[in-house]
Amino acid sequence: MNDQIFTDPRLLDDIKKFARTKTVNRDDVLINPGDKILFVPIVQKGVLRIVRQDLDGKEIFLYHLYPGQTCAMAINCCQSNRESMVKAIAEDDSEVLQIPVNIVEDWFKYPEWKAYINSTYGSRFAELIEVIDLIAFHNMDKQVLHYLQERSRAVNSKFIQITHQQIADELHTHREAISRLLRTMEQKNIVKLGRNTIELLPA
Structure with missing residues (x-):
């Protein structure tokens, strides 16, 4: 290298x-x-x-x-x-x-x-x-999406193995708020939620 x-x-x-x-x-x-x-x-x-x-x-x-x-x-x-x-x-x-x-x-x-x-x-x-x-300058949903996109890029996969608590910890917020946002993002077909996994869906 x-x-x-x-x-x-x-x-x-x-x-x-x-x-x-x-x-x-x-x-x-x-x-x-x-x-x-x-x-x-x-x-x-x-x-x-x-x-x-x-x-x-x-x-x-x-x-x-x-x-x-x-x-x-x-x-x-x-x-x-x-x-x-x-x-x-x-x-x-x-x-x-x-x-x-x-x-x-x-x-x-x-x-x-x-x-x-x-x-x-x-x-x-x-x-x-x-x-x-x-x-x-942005709402928490923008922060969460940016975070997930960066984690996805880092592992070179649309599937991210992560818990809602881990996201909350690294974005300095509450797990309940993250869970609500992720459910909303799932309803908007931005992500698909699984057991300790999040799939980023095509835009």
């Missing part, structure tokens, strides 16, 4: 020398809120779901990381020596390249690495703005 992102032989040598590959199973948590950030993850295979969690355990979904992508939150925390403010969960069986935090800054001497990190900040910022817009 690295040779598809980077071409600088010196950077590739450093990646081989310092980085470690970690395999995470579906639903495993790679990073927890409050963890000291020891590495910056670059997804090689699979998908990671990034969720913001407050001190009371309330969560809100932020974005997914796909192969070749890294987490701007983790980079920011390691640069500012702060503990993690997010949870990173494996959406599917995944493989992650772990870059030690003590060399992240040093690698800015490589133009490709600097461009990669700057591009990451830009992409994640745009995704966060989309989340904020959904929360601030």
Whole structure:
């Protein structure tokens, strides 16, 4: 994967020398809120779901990381020596390249690495703005549909294995409200509900 992102032989040598590959199973948590950030993850295979969690355990979904992508939150925390403010969960069986935090800054001497990190900040910022817009300017049904579409894209399937409670937890709302919305969406032929599964129907 690295040779598809980077071409600088010196950077590739450093990646081989310092980085470690970690395999995470579906639903495993790679990073927890409050963890000291020891590495910056670059997804090689699979998908990671990034969720913001407050001190009371309330969560809100932020974005997914796909192969070749890294987490701007983790980079920011390691640069500012702060503990993690997010949870990173494996959406599917995944493989992650772990870059030690003590060399992240040093690698800015490589133009490709600097461009990669700057591009990451830009992409994640745009995704966060989309989340904020959904929360601030749209009804909950728009938020739920966006969430389901993102989860569907992440697992590359119209069938999503998830409970109403899990959706409520990651959208920071009540299960009863989610269940009512999903039933309404089913009546409108947007989704089809099953036992702990939701099928996204063609628009």
